Amino acid sequence: MSSESHERILPAGELHEFVVRLWRCAGSAEAEARLIADHLVSANLAGHDSHGVGMIPTYIRSIAGGHLQINQHARLTKDAGAVLTFDGQKAFGQVAAREAIDAGIERAQRLGLAAVGLHNSHHIGRIGFWAEACARAGLVSFHFVNVTGDPMVAPFGGSDRRFGTNPFCAIFPRPGRAPLLLDFATSAIAFGKTRVAWHKGVPVQDNALIDAAGQATNDPAVMHEAPYGSLLPFGLHKGYALAAMCEILGGALSGGRTTYTETLQTSHDAIFNCMTTIILDPQAFDAPQMQAEAEAFVEWVKASPQSGDAAIQVPGEWEESNRRRRERNGIAIDRSSWNEILNAALEAGVPADELARYR
Numbered sequence: 001m002s003s004e005s006h007e008r009i010l011p012a013g014e015l016h017e018f019v020v021r022l023w024r025c026a027g028s029a030e031a032e033a034r035l036i037a038d039h040l041v042s043a044n045l046a047g048h049d050s051h052g053v054g055m056i057p058t059y060i061r062s063i064a065g066g067h068l069q070i071n072q073h074a075r076l077t078k079d080a081g082a083v084l085t086f087d088g089q090k091a092f093g094q095v096a097a098r099e100a101i102d103a104g105i106e107r108a109q110r111l112g113l114a115a116v117g118l119h120n121s122h123h124i125g126r127i128g129f130w131a132e133a134c135a136r137a138g139l140v141s142f143h144f145v146n147v148t149g150d151p152m153v154a155p156f157g158g159s160d161r162r163f164g165t166n167p168f169c170a171i172f173p174r175p176g177r178a179p180l181l182l183d184f185a186t187s188a189i190a191f192g193k194t195r196v197a198w199h200k201g202v203p204v205q206d207n208a209l210i211d212a213a214g215q216a217t218n219d220p221a222v223m224h225e226a227p228y229g230s231l232l233p234f235g236l237h238k239g240y241a242l243a244a245m246c247e248i249l250g251g252a253l254s255g256g257r258t259t260y261t262e263t264l265q266t267s268h269d270a271i272f273n274c275m276t277t278i279i280l281d282p283q284a285f286d287a288p289q290m291q292a293e294a295e296a297f298v299e300w301v302k303a304s305p306q307s308g309d310a311a312i313q314v315p316g317e318w319e320e321s322n323r324r325r326r327e328r329n330g331i332a333i334d335r336s337s338w339n340e341i342l343n344a345a346l347e348a349g350v351p352a353d354e355l356a357r358y359r
């Protein structure tokens, strides 16, 4: 572990064991603790620190507030053959989404396609993680997600927070290669990225935030200190339109709730996600040239003359290169986030003397 003052660098394996221990102390069964650790550390490895171990303090506060339920499971509420609906029962999203997605994968492999509605689950984290499970099984998937009742994003043309950062995700598996993966929030930046910037004391990019008066700002504090501002949707009206469809397809179609006065959460720590997932077996299509066509396109776009220093990438490549680098060099966590995580570990019941070596 590095002792640099501004950050801690931990090997992924050591961080994983730390997270398992933390959730075991908090009361999770071994399998649950491992699912949470797998998910969070994998988000850090992919480069999405906003959805990695930095979420732990929020989860601990959500448990303390009576929102997130330890050792709870998803419950199948309707089986319509190719369409399954699950109530996440406020379980860890890492558990509820695992159960829902595994069931969807099994159905899609049997039928050629399946849709899974999951509602009332606690935070399901980095959506790419669920898409990657589908791709590992050789399947294509699409995911529409909402964050019920915790508005942070202003509608295009509006000036206050009305809906969540509603991510959209799609994956295309490539045998022997990393899948093509689109996975992003429909806000200009993910909320977690404002948390990371706030902890680091750095501004965020232009056109991502407005303050409480509706004025443009780069200060991430407007998302963390009252009076609260809002995130903006990405891509003007187009990002807003996609966010709205994530709210309806993710929130309403899955059997869950959308965001309006009656569904507003009283706590920012209670993050409830709904997700509608569509899973397709590419083998069910009459498209023997599918992989060759995908590769030809990838090669074609990469042949575009570069306009700047950054190489042309395809969706998912950014995560792959982070993964390779972080598996080799370890995961760096800024000191402020790490201290918060250690305090949460103490609250979870990890003995203080055990935590001393991590300080």
Ligand SMILES: NC(=O)c1ccc[n+]([C@@H]2O[C@H](COP(=O)([O-])OP(=O)(O)OC[C@H]3O[C@@H](n4cnc5c(N)ncnc54)[C@H](O)[C@@H]3O)[C@@H](O)[C@H]2O)c1
Binding pocket: 048, 050, 051, 123, 124, 125, 126, 127, 128, 145, 146, 147, 165, 166, 167, 169, 181, 182, 183, 184, 185, 186, 187, 188, 189, 190, 191, 193, 273, 312, 313, 314, 315, 316, 317, 318, 319
């Ligand atoms: N559970 C929730 O409620 C929730 C809410 C919002 C976001 N999220 C998660 O937060 C994470 C971060 O979201 P974000 O909006 O910050 O993502 P982001 O802005 O970092 O975008 C990531 C996407 O862009 C692609 N990408 C990056 N650089 C690229 C390039 N040069 N060329 C082509 N593609 C490129 C990546 O492969 C990936 O598909 C995601 O994993 C998302 O699922 C979860």
